[in-house]
Amino acid sequence: MIEHEFADLAGGKNALVLDPKDNVAVALTDLAAGDSCLVVEDSGKKYEVVVTEDISFGHKFALADLKKDQGVFKYGEEIGRMKEPLVKGGWIHVHNMYCDKGMK
């Protein structure tokens, strides 16, 4: 089983941005829709983002409004593109992101 929840250890709702070019953050605890989350950048810079959907530990949410076919950036690289527009704080996963690189 994957450990999905470290909130009891972390003492707060946190998310991580892995590269300055990224337009997503990764949830470090399970988040519920409407939660305000402390986003920590690689550089140590911190700010609050309100998530619009439930986001599980390890999953991604948008740091800005995203357009259809806009690139999704994590680790400073494009990991896929949006199938549909998404608002800031929304969940990004296989239901709304596509990628045609690599073996399936």
Add this chain to the structure above:
Amino acid sequence: MGDTFLGFRRENGAVGVRNLIAIIPSVFCAAKVAQRISQNVPGTVHFSHPVGCSQVGDDLDVTARTLIGIGRNPNFAGVVVAGLGCERFTPKELFDGIAPTGKMLEMVVIQDAGDSIKAIEIGTRMARQMQQKASMERREEIPVSELMIGLNCGGSDTTSGLVANPALGLASDKLVGQGGSSVLSELTELLGTEHILARRAVDEKVAADILRVIGAMEERLKRQIQTSHNSRRKNLISTGNYDGGLSSVVEKSLGSMKKSGNAKFVEVFAYGDAPTKKGLLLLDGPGHDGEVTTGLAAAGAQIVCFPTGRGTPSGFPGVPVIKITGNPRTFERMKENIDINAGTVILGKNTLQEVGEEIYREILAVASGKMSKAEVLGHDEQFCITRMP
């Protein structure tokens, strides 16, 4: 003046971080003799394996070059080659392959000695003498540019790509920045990112090599999947990967690639070979933990850094393996097996930079003689030579 560590300078200029005697069989038939010789002389390590005969072509050549590479690894002050006498990969070829290093080297062949008991006795005497000579070697101050670390992750979970691998990447960049070497491999975990890796190549030749080896690995996997009759043997990205938040193969591969930081790749080299350049390197190898670390040790890596999310205790004979987890619960559960807790980043208590620095300092400490936890506990299950399909 850059960072330094305390290592053993060998006859050929190479630097070891350990001062051990290796007992290496040329063929599986001599595996037990090698193991018994090692048991008789504490402080030696043995490399028992299931190959060395009934192989042809590239498959036999990879076995041969890998065993020679292990023997050449500077962590070993001396090597006793144990052979049977009629194997395809002859003990003489293994001996001759290691000889140019100038290190202490002897050979015992079972069919020449008479029987296995006599071979064990002869080999034990050889190892005893080498061990005593090696015990007089002293560590000296060495620049970190002489270090080569291998990178491999196993038992990964969501935290691996998130914090453990990126933190290790920062340590790798720091070592490479000071003239040292760091080796990425596990091509099966890099599929879909070859265009990104190629962009990080130092020149067009290296970029072309990156595209070639990853393309070949993808073809090999496709062939294996197409010829499999069991549908449960065809998955490359697991359901657990998707549940954990990974949305594409590229995203998964980027998490794996992050172990190598942001440095430029200076060379791609084959499994069983050693690189000819220093800096960030790519070893053409598959994704099995043991096969990768064996290829890294054969390439001359003195230390392996191993992120693990779920937690694995495995280690390698004579080459310290440093375990790093990004999962704070795994660290609590497996403290006895895991050296670095990168999970403090997940908890918001440390930054990636701070943990990257901690990993770098641990690499220097282990290079200077501190034993990693896998090493203290005698874990050596990662020795496993890859086979060519």
